[in-house]
Amino acid sequence: MNTEHALPELDSTARGERDMLVKLRWFFFFFVISGFCSLVYEIVWLRLSMASFGVTTAMVSIVLSMFMAGLGLGSWLAGVAVRRLPGRTASTALRLYSLAELLAGVSALLVPYQLRLGHVLLQRMTAVAAWNSSRYYLLSGIWVAATLVPWCACMGATFPLLMSVIERMPGAESKRSFSYLYVANVLGALLGTIISAFFLIELVGFQGTLHIAGTLNAALAASAFIISSAALPYLPTQRNRGCAPKSLYGLPGKSIPWILFTTGFVSMGMEVIWIRQFTLYLGNVVYAFAGILAVYLLATFWGSQDYRSWVRSHKLEESTSSWALLALAAVVPLVAADPLIPIRIGSLELGGVRLSSIVLFCALAGFLTPLLVDSWSSGDPERAGRAYAANVLGSLLGPLVAGFWLLPWLGERWSLVVLSIPLFGLGALTAVRDLFTEPVQLRSRARKALKYGVIALLSVLVITISHDYEKKYPSAWVRRDYTATVIAEGTGWDKNLLVNGLSMTRLNPITKYIAHLPLAFMRRPPRNGLVVCFGMGTTFRSMVSWGIPTTAVDLVPSVPPMFGYFHLDASRVLNSPSAHIVVDDGRRFLDASSQSYDVIVEDPPPPPEAPGSSLLYSREFYEVVKKHLQADGILETWYPEKDGDAATRSSIAKALISSFPYVRAFESFDGDYGIHFLASTRPLPTVSASILAARLPPAAAADFIEWGPEFNTERQFNKVLSQERSIEAMIAQEPRAPALEDNQPINEYYALRSWFHYYR
Numbered sequence: 001m002n003t004e005h006a007l008p009e010l011d012s013t014a015r016g017e018r019d020m021l022v023k024l025r026w027f028f029f030f031f032v033i034s035g036f037c038s039l040v041y042e043i044v045w046l047r048l049s050m051a052s053f054g055v056t057t058a059m060v061s062i063v064l065s066m067f068m069a070g071l072g073l074g075s076w077l078a079g080v081a082v083r084r085l086p087g088r089t090a091s092t093a094l095r096l097y098s099l100a101e102l103l104a105g106v107s108a109l110l111v112p113y114q115l116r117l118g119h120v121l122l123q124r125m126t127a128v129a130a131w132n133s134s135r136y137y138l139l140s141g142i143w144v145a146a147t148l149v150p151w152c153a154c155m156g157a158t159f160p161l162l163m164s165v166i167e168r169m170p171g172a173e174s175k176r177s178f179s180y181l182y183v184a185n186v187l188g189a190l191l192g193t194i195i196s197a198f199f200l201i202e203l204v205g206f207q208g209t210l211h212i213a214g215t216l217n218a219a220l221a222a223s224a225f226i227i228s229s230a231a232l233p234y235l236p237t238q239r240n241r242g243c244a245p246k247s248l249y250g251l252p253g254k255s256i257p258w259i260l261f262t263t264g265f266v267s268m269g270m271e272v273i274w275i276r277q278f279t280l281y282l283g284n285v286v287y288a289f290a291g292i293l294a295v296y297l298l299a300t301f302w303g304s305q306d307y308r309s310w311v312r313s314h315k316l317e318e319s320t321s322s323w324a325l326l327a328l329a330a331v332v333p334l335v336a337a338d339p340l341i342p343i344r345i346g347s348l349e350l351g352g353v354r355l356s357s358i359v360l361f362c363a364l365a366g367f368l369t370p371l372l373v374d375s376w377s378s379g380d381p382e383r384a385g386r387a388y389a390a391n392v393l394g395s396l397l398g399p400l401v402a403g404f405w406l407l408p409w410l411g412e413r414w415s416l417v418v419l420s421i422p423l424f425g426l427g428a429l430t431a432v433r434d435l436f437t438e439p440v441q442l443r444s445r446a447r448k449a450l451k452y453g454v455i456a457l458l459s460v461l462v463i464t465i466s467h468d469y470e471k472k473y474p475s476a477w478v479r480r481d482y483t484a485t486v487i488a489e490g491t492g493w494d495k496n497l498l499v500n501g502l503s504m505t506r507l508n509p510i511t512k513y514i515a516h517l518p519l520a521f522m523r524r525p526p527r528n529g530l531v532v533c534f535g536m537g538t539t540f541r542s543m544v545s546w547g548i549p550t551t552a553v554d555l556v557p558s559v560p561p562m563f564g565y566f567h568l569d570a571s572r573v574l575n576s577p578s579a580h581i582v583v584d585d586g587r588r589f590l591d592a593s594s595q596s597y598d599v600i601v602e603d604p605p606p607p608p609e610a611p612g613s614s615l616l617y618s619r620e621f622y623e624v625v626k627k628h629l630q631a632d633g634i635l636e637t638w639y640p641e642k643d644g645d646a647a648t649r650s651s652i653a654k655a656l657i658s659s660f661p662y663v664r665a666f667e668s669f670d671g672d673y674g675i676h677f678l679a680s681t682r683p684l685p686t687v688s689a690s691i692l693a694a695r696l697p698p699a700a701a702a703d704f705i706e707w708g709p710e711f712n713t714e715r716q717f718n719k720v721l722s723q724e725r726s727i728e729a730m731i732a733q734e735p736r737a738p739a740l741e742d743n744q745p746i747n748e749y750y751a752l753r754s755w756f757h758y759y760r
């Protein structure tokens with residue numbers, strides 16, 4: 001053997017392998033950053049769309065569906081495109097990947113303007129597309145699709161394009177390149193969820209967060225282009241286009257995309273249900289939703305990483321038992337979300353322990369998804385693109401079916417059961433096919449059948465012993481719709497309105513003050529009024545008692561029908577020719593309306609940190625309100641100070657005084673719970689309680705003192721007039737807090753302020 005020639009050759013081979021490993025690590029890093037950016041875009045674009053088109057469940061579903069549709073379309077088209085590159089080097093595919101990342105980065109700049117343009121256009125088409133109409137959602141959906149799908153297609157294209165690069169690398173593990181990139185993408189999505197929710201949005205706002213993501217995309221594009229320009233030892237692909245996909249579990253290869261569709265459909269449909277189930281225990285705050293998504297992604301990352309290790313020592317067919325376990329894991333959250341099963345220490349609810357019930361399901365889904373794609377594609381970017389597109393298509397339809405069909409009809413518990421049925425079918429099918437296709441002994445077959453039978457029995461047991469959370473209130477009224485499950489329960493003064501398990505309001509004189517205080521401050525008899533957020537209907541009822549045309553707007557369709565549970569005279573009030581109830585997002589309703597009002601009152605749903613609540617507290621919202629007030633009209637906004645903090649109070653006060661020249665604030669009648677803010681473009685002079693009392697019509701006076709605490713209207717008004725608060729003093733308590741804006745909702749994103757007393 002001539003070692004003089006062999007050693008340099010070995011050195012050259014070793015250097016090539018090292019170079020390949022370095023570049024693979026770069027590609028892994030690329031996909032971590034790409035996944036990070038994609039999740040940031042999804043979160044921020046959803047919020048911008050809500051501000052432009054309405055905070056409705058239908059709009060949320062439209063935005064998420066169009067985002068997923070773009071990912072699926074891009075994955076499929078890029079898979080088709082790489083078919084045309086068989087004779088090209090990997091540099092070409094890498095440059096196309098660079099272009100896709102660059103275009104994704106451009107979207108950070110253009111999408112906010114596109115959404116605002118759509119908002120303006122729809123405002124001008126109110127005669128054609130009235131608020132809350134199917135035509136409105138059709139037109140807004142078309143605009144959202146035209147805005148998001150092209151950019152999301154660029155993001156979806158990155159999978160097959162970078163797989164095409166890896167496929168052309170000599171010695172690379174190209175048959176499992178999808179799972180390699182999938183692990184990186186999920187890790188990036190996890191980081192995007194945590195970093196954006198807990199840090200970036202609070203630090204730099206929504207626009208700044210988009211700009212950071214866009215800059216990262218541009219950096220990826222530049223890095224990929226630089227690598228593609230180097231003299232690389234890449235080879236043209238040699239794959240056989242005529243080779244049919246391999247079978248798995250004895251099933252035809254063509255069935256795998258359908259299985260991927262099913263797993264995507266079930267997983268994302270269940271995520272919608274989990275949000276309803278666990279918000280009750282985690283709280284109605286942004287961080288609760290971020291936590292659910294983070295746990296979902298962390299477990300998915302863990303499962304996909306475990307697959308990468310497992311596949312090195314196992315055959316894919318050995319994963320049959322995972323499908324039965326996946327079906328069992330799908331119903332485990334039923335027990336964890338059961339309100340009749342206490343999971344707490346003393347009075348401390350262990351929401352995190354309940355949420356951990358989704359970990360096994362997400363980990364198994366994370367294990368099986370890349371397994372299926374790797375099995376069907378064998379590293380072929382075109383097949384991987386089609387397979388991933390099938391999974392994304394299921395992820396698109398799952399939330400729509402769960403949110404608009406299953407939840408309103410069946411509730412959380414049975415919706416989860418229905419979604420788990422296809423998984424039990426897959427578990428049975430893979431087990432049966434395995435028994436007849438593998439040459440195993442009778443004892444081994446019996447053991448596998450017994451294992452599946454035990455899992456099925458355990459699942460039936462879980463379903464049998466679990467309950468929906470309304471079982472906690474056996475005599476309650478329950479209504480469901482595509483937005484929420486609404487419960488009216490209790491008796492007497494203990495009546496309660498719950499939306500998705502969270503208490504919204506109670507019978508309290510405060511809600512009467514919300515109507516009577518601004519109406520009495522009018523120097524002339526008011527002619528009409530608007531109530532934003534219906535709740536129990538107390539404020540609406542009080543405003544109708546003035547005998548003026550009154551419109552109430554509420555986002556949740558099932559809330560207004562509960563009116564009769566809380567007020568025995570609800571039917572009489574509703575039959576009044578001056579009473580009108582609208583189901584719509586309050587801000588969008590105003591934005592699309594040409595009506596002006598003497599008084600507009602709003603009572604945003606609690607807590608003050610609730611997701612989307614800032615859209616009813618922001619400076620931009622107050623500018624919208626101002627356009628719909630008569631010249632001497634008055635806005636009354638209620639802030640539950642007891643549940644908030646000084647920074648939010650200061651921020652709201654700043655937003656109000658930046659929009660209205662005259663603002664006054666009064667503590668609630670009990671001097672403890674919250675603040676009534678009155679704002680107007682005309683002076684709000686100091687008047688006595690007797691003057692305000694004299695302005696009430698007899699029916700309004702009777703309504704005002706119906707629940708006390710005083711028994712004449714003058715003393716009732718004096719309970720709040722004597723507790724006026726200085727706007728300047730409120731702001732001085734937290735002068736660093738900025739005016740609350742759509743771009744920076746400090747009431748919703750407060751982690752850094754809470755932990756480190758940070759203010760932007």
